[in-house]
Amino acid sequence: MRASAVSSLWLFGLGASVLACGTGPAPQAPPPATAVQAVVRAPRSDAPSLAERRLLERGQAVHRERYLTPGDGRYLGTVSYQLVNARPSTIIAAFSRPNALAQLLPKTKQATLVDARGPLQRVQLVQGNTWVDADYTVYLERQSDEQIRFWLDRSRPHDIDDAWGYFRVEPFDDERTLMTVAVAVDIGSGLVRMLFSGAVQNYIFSTPGLIKRYAERWEADRRSREPAEVATLAP
Numbered sequence: 001m002r003a004s005a006v007s008s009l010w011l012f013g014l015g016a017s018v019l020a021c022g023t024g025p026a027p028q029a030p031p032p033a034t035a036v037q038a039v040v041r042a043p044r045s046d047a048p049s050l051a052e053r054r055l056l057e058r059g060q061a062v063h064r065e066r067y068l069t070p071g072d073g074r075y076l077g078t079v080s081y082q083l084v085n086a087r088p089s090t091i092i093a094a095f096s097r098p099n100a101l102a103q104l105l106p107k108t109k110q111a112t113l114v115d116a117r118g119p120l121q122r123v124q125l126v127q128g129n130t131w132v133d134a135d136y137t138v139y140l141e142r143q144s145d146e147q148i149r150f151w152l153d154r155s156r157p158h159d160i161d162d163a164w165g166y167f168r169v170e171p172f173d174d175e176r177t178l179m180t181v182a183v184a185v186d187i188g189s190g191l192v193r194m195l196f197s198g199a200v201q202n203y204i205f206s207t208p209g210l211i212k213r214y215a216e217r218w219e220a221d222r223r224s225r226e227p228a229e230v231a232t233l234a235p
Contacts, residue, residue, distance in 0.1 A: 048081050048178075056083045056178075061208045065201070075162070076201055077184040082208035084177045086219035088146060088169040091177060094215055095148065095167075103214045106203045109133065114156075119143070122153055134159045146170055162186040181208050 052062045062081040084091060094100050101111040107127045114122035119142040127134050136158035140150045149166040152158060165183035172178040183204050 052081065056081060059083070061205070063205055074188075075184045075186050076204070078182070078201070078204050080181045080205065080208050082179045082181070082212050083172055084169075084179050084212045084215050085175060086177055086215040088171060088177045090219045090222065091169045091179060091211065091215045092142075092145060092148070094211070094218060100214060104207075104211055106206055106210065124156070136160060138163065160185060161188050179208060179211065181211075 048056060048062055055062050064079045065077070094104060102108045105111075105125070105127070108125060109128060110124075110126040112124045114124050114137060116122075121140055122137055123140060124135070124137045137153040137156040138150045139153055140148055142148050147166055147168045150163070151165075152160065152163040154162075163183070163185050165181070168180040168182075169177050170180075181204075185200060185204070187200055
């Protein structure tokens with residue numbers, strides 16, 4: 001693995017879901033259930049606690065760090081919650097806009113659709129800074145109007161060892177959506193992990209805030225246009 005790639009790693013974030021039609025080989029089936037999924041598994045019954053809800057109400061994100069070492073893997077994991085002043089459909093739709101990915105995912109320079117079959121697609125991501133880039137591909141599957149899951153495509157070159165997670169939205173009240181971001185990432189072992197694991201976790205933590213800001217701007221813009229659109233349609 002290139003050490004330079006890890007510093008920009010995060011990525012994929014959950015949902016570079018570029019909704020488009022493509023050609024190419026049929027996407028692989030998702031990997032079988034493994035212990036890795038325990039890192040990011042957050043059943044709907046695993047709702048934020050009362051103390052966490054207070055933090056969410058104040059506009060803060062809540063992070064639950066989880067770690068797992070199945071076999072030779074060394075996974076950094078987190079389940080994060082964030083309240084967003086936007087409808088669930090607005091947040092999900094944001095991930096269908098290719099030009100939005102650079103604002104939704106940390107340090108993303110390029111997102112290219114590799115292929116797509118129905119709700120399943122592969123997206124190649126390039127992330128980095130002035131000096132270095134990271135290049136890898138993820139599968140994204142839109143499972144419903146509320147959830148997208150992702151996992152690393154091991155058949156293509158990649159600068160991380162493994163990744164798995166999901167992105168979920170559900171109504172919180174009439175105005176807000178509870179967003180859940182769950183991630184498990186294996187960045188490798190040895191010196192790379194020692195030097196960059198903290199940075200990777202910080203990038204993961206930053207993602208809900210990026211999505212929140214983008215979705216709220218888009219929602220506000222949509223609402224500002226509604227009166228004009230209604231007036232145009234009026235007799």
